[in-house]
Amino acid sequence: MTEASSEVDDHKRQQKAGARALSRLLEPVSTALAVGRVLSAVSAVLAVVPYIALVHIGDALITGGGIDDDAVGRWLAILLATFGARLFIYFIALFVTHLADIKVGHLIREQIVDRLARVPLTWFTSTNSGRVRKALQDDIGTVHQLIAHQPVEGTSAIVMPLALMVYAFVVDWRLGLLSIATIPLYIAAMAATMRGMGEMTVKMDHRLSAVSARMVEFVTGIAVVKAFGRVGRAHHNYQHAADDFYEFYADWVKPLVKVSALGMSILAIPLLLLINIGGGAALVHAGVVSPADVLATALIALLIPYSLETVMSSTWSRQIAGASALRLQDLIETPALPDDAANPTGPESFDVEFDHVSYTYPGADVRAVDDVSLTLRQGTVTALIGASGSGKSTIATLLARFDDPSSGAIRIGGVPVTEIDDLYDKVGFVLQDPQLLSISIRDNIALGRPDATREQIRHAARSAQILDEIDALPDGFDTVYGAGTGLSGGQAQRVAIARALLVDAPVLILDEATALADPEAQHEIQQALSALAVGRTVLVIAHRPEAIMGVDQIVILDAGRVDAVGTHDELSTHPAYARLWSDSLTTGSGGHR
């Protein structure tokens, strides 16, 4: 099979999958959409009545003899009443479909949020963040068009011209023929425009997704990029994706615009009027129809192209919505961490055991953690130490279940972490990035315990050595964290420590680099961390050997494997430990990062 034909097959498959995803997405509102369609059809049929009234009024006014005031008044009343009723029913149809759209949007958001709360944290790369942004903003918007507008506008665009054409034939079959005379030309122009539309839509969608993903990558990394003066290079990927989209779109659309411009100039109003009024005049002359009949059927003919265009754009919006539905469905079905919390009471003791744990990052070839077995006794502090990339952070975050090990098990008090309900009540962590949200400092501290009292929150802030600094902020604990909050990196770290203190988890993961973040506040942070460690099972990700001298157990890691375990004294003769010390002395503190 050639590459081109396999690409076409691929696009066809995607289109079909999109159509399936779409019908699954629309299933919960299928009744509402059917109601919207029926109401729209009723309103479209009612559209015929004003034309009938117009013919009667026209006949009464144009044909000679005395004007029948009663008849004109009656038909005028019918015209206004049916016109009003038609608009009202159309409005109700749109109202029903908009309610359905709100329901679907809500369901999708709920499902995505529910699923994203359960996927491994390693999933949240910048590419996937781009996918989430596109899904929540663009794709739900595209689906809106399809649910809230297409059933009503699409049905009306089909039923109304059909009903009007039937009426035109009822008035006079020759006028009926005149009113549909230009339809074959329109259909030919439409067929030319729509050729390969499905595949091109899929291709367009891929390119738009690429632009979206590159944009998120660019914006996410902007601080680093600017700091290193590499804006041009990082911008390049985004620029390239945007140019690629532009070229594709221009190549596709330019010829279509020509076809449609040609179609409009040949087929548009002058031609329609020429055929309908010209042909109609001949029929009036022959005495078979009245001028009012001709006027009404000419007006009907003018509506037909508009309806065909609506049908065409409905078809297109269905294709685009198919791709969107597929992306939304993919996101909703992102593999989540298995939830087998069968032990609601949780562990009763808090020894932590790594039992032959191995882990490979998605897409990586080598194991980041390789057959690690360790025991962390309750109430003791264990430090992980090793060169950069030796697997310290990975081991620590596996305990917090950012992802599950590829093999082996991690247990707390003998219970596998996969079976522990509310794991984050048991395992707290303060990592390098304090992960504060753009909410008040109070809510940031109370994130893991939303029911905490003001006094408990203040107490946690006091223990984390940050209380006075928060009180000194203009809005105190109500200050919303973000740009311009006036919190330094070290202060943000201590807010994160206060948060962990408030959760009061018996197992704690600490990144010792937090103490390096802000040299001026180093002493305060160390004190806050020490307060946090008391009485818990603590795992410290250590970056400097001298910072972990007092701990109960030191684990030396090398390329994901445990090289040695012991206290500072026990390890003092171990060559790897000695090497880490000497490296640290030659490169200064934090030499292993």
Ligand SMILES: Nc1ncnc2c1ncn2[C@@H]1O[C@H](COP(=O)(O)OP(=O)(O)OP(=O)(O)O)[C@@H](O)[C@H]1O
């Ligand atoms: N998200 C990721 N995807 C793929 N590989 C990763 C990812 N994060 C880390 N790794 C790889 O896993 C290995 C262990 O990394 P890890 O961050 O656990 O080491 P570390 O000892 O904590 O390093 P550092 O001291 O620099 O933080 C490294 O080879 C690293 O390149």
